[in-house]
Amino acid sequence: MGESKKRCFVVMGFGTKTDYVSGRKLDLNKSYKYLIKPVVESKGIECVRADEILHSGSIDVQMYKELLMADLVIADLSTSNSNAIYELGIRHALRPYTTIVVAEDKLAYPFDLNHILINSYNHLGDAIDIEEAERFKEGLGKQIDAVINKNESDSPVYTYLNSLIPPKIKDAIDEEIEKAENTEATPTETGKALSKIIQDAEELIEQKDFEKAKLLFQTAIVLANMNNSQPDTYLTHRLAFTTYKSAQPDLISSLNESMKLLKSINLAHTNDPETVSLAGAIEKKLYESGEGEEHLDEALLYFLRSYYTLNNRYNGINLALTYVYRANSGLAASETEKIADLVMAKRTWIRVLYLCDRDWPIVIVKEKNDELSLNANTIDGDELKNYYNTQKFWISVNRAEAYFGLGQFDTYRENKERAKNIPHPIWMWESFSEQIDKLAAGLTKVGHLMEPSWKAPV
Template identity: 30%
Template sequence: MKPLCFILMPFGKKKDQNGNEIDFNKIYIDFIKPAILDAGLEPIRADEEIIGGIIHKPMYERLMLCEYAVADLSILNANVFYELGIRHAIRPHSTITLFEDKSNLPFDVSFLRSIPYNRNLSNLEELKSKLTNTLLKAKENKEDDSPLFQLIDGIKPSDIAHIKTDVFREQIEYNQSLKKELESIRNSKNLDDLTSFENKIDFETIEFGVIVDLLLSYRALEAFENMVLLVDNMPKPLSQSIMVQEQLGFALNRVGRKDDAIKVLESIINEHGKSSETNGILGRVYKDKYTDALKEGNNIMAEGYLKKTIDTYLDGFEADFRDAYPGINAVTFMEIADDERKNEILPVVEFAVKQKMKTNKDYWDWATLLELAVLETNKEKANQLLFNVIDNIRESFEPKTTVNNLNIIIESRKVKGLDTSWILDIVENIQKEY
């Protein structure tokens, strides 16, 4: 899957400050588009028919979510400059600027490392090569090209492409009537209504927030095949965003396409680095491969996947100690593997979740504390936490995940001849909720 490159430029034939005409469609087709393709990227140009001369939200979303952008600053087009300002405020790097060599650039952008071109494209191959190489360098080096991030020390980019799904609906504003409709469908657990909702929306003009909420609504109903199909139908800037790709990996695993899930999630890590969210989902895939190998009696593969599970979860926890989810999973499987690091990591996980709960508490926090109590064989504490776990269930896959982990602990302790009856009681109480 190629990374996307958004093109900010005028459409059609326009005149510059001196009255000379520039054919921007020709500039795009002959110069910009092939250069982007040669860099291994896929160009996305705002459709003039959809936008109708008015900058609107779907265009903004594509502008912000596309990993790369090329902006043509010729003729001082107001829309292009406005879009460039937004891009520079959101993305510290990977924005390339061009201009027609007879254009007079304003002082505020004159210091940008822009690529000049002549309107006749007389040196076309040289121009294409220069733009291609500039994009390739942007892919490799990730150096800041935004004046905002270059000039202001300590400023951090928005994590717009990697908002956690647990808080997505609270952090992203979108059409309130559609939001309420989706909420009603989720509460009724009616999959037919959800697919009808999908069929009535226009993917090209609808706000991305609606599409992502639809994706998460399918997840809430455990309609994982629908999640996979929905990602295929999404506009590419959205479908290739980190959050959506993570959820695709999650869904692929749940429908049994584990190797495809690994490919998607490892691609995110290779491109963007380790994270608690991506590694947490990938760790679950390896966990499932571990349990599958055990069921098949393949102890060699089970041992290998057990190690991969621990390493993947631990990498995720180390990437962001504030997120206890990969940490608790790492600790759980360290117990199974008799990994001595368990006693070192366990208190760190407990500290992390308690710190997070000072500002916000959700299902995973209570489930983590419960699982920690089980790992510590603290029966009284585990039973005290059980109510909060059950009381904070939001989606059915959440308690199923907890039960899955607790069952793995039960099986491990049975082999060691330890009492597991009290853990089984906890599991049975949670199972009553789904």
């Protein structure tokens, strides 16, 4: 019988997470898919992450078993993920060697990790730069070669307590683990890994099939929470999003259910800008649907929170529109208040233009660096091409909307035409057009209070 295949367990978050220190949103699935997994598998080592383990029993039992028995553990601490840091500590306590630590290069290291070698990589947020991926993969591959067959301590526990003897799993415990793995059946999607359910759900979102995606996220939450009393923020956020978008059994009910879900993950105090942004969008939609001005007030507060946390274009554009709504509502009880709202909207549009001018050259330079990959007829090349087109489209329409709000219509039309010529799905153009229509309707009523006076384009 040949030698059994070595196994690597990857410790990291999954899905899109926010780094609360920097406010940056990172797609950790892309880190795993493009940076870590292909390198490990190229070494002939089986690679698995917690959400890829089949949920046929207690995930806690399986996770602890992996931390003890895996030939190699790679821990990605990006976004200062508390679970990943905890699991790394367990690994360091259980095994003196074959543990590698990596993180996105803007991670603010917790103090107690300063003495640990952390290999960094650059993350674009929603994508991974191909040139950077190749650099990091080469370095990670060399490190795997260096540690996989050597018994040299990389655990600070065994480095400082050098007489400590690593534990060994007893046969009886092994039998109990095997028994646990074979007794509990999953309530739905039997035998399906959490990662596959999430992937299927995200693909359904791309296809705008929000109702089916909602059902899959409900299943994912059941699996993720089997042994965890705390709800997973990412999965709850995605369930809230798909609940809102599915509009089932009706729009108002779905919006209220979405808010209930967000409140279950500490909406009132969270510093997760994605959760707060979604709350703003839901409250804005409730106001637009005639559910009362209290929802407009709430939408404004949520967009302010997320805008000042992330300092990004999406929240800026929505914040400015919400100020225009307020100037047209009973919340602005006097002309002075209406003017104040419009001044804030104008300042926000000016800031959006600054952010567009900041972001555009960054995207163009990255796109130029990836020119060879973009021209290659590959799946990865097509995905990166879509990423850059999406970024350029949204920057262009954000510019267009800001200029429209400022009454600079020639520049508005230039940027609108630029966006139209960038390949994009039809829903993106419809979303932009709908936003412009709402903005035009609001400014037509109160734009005369702006300085200079806003007049609808002919």
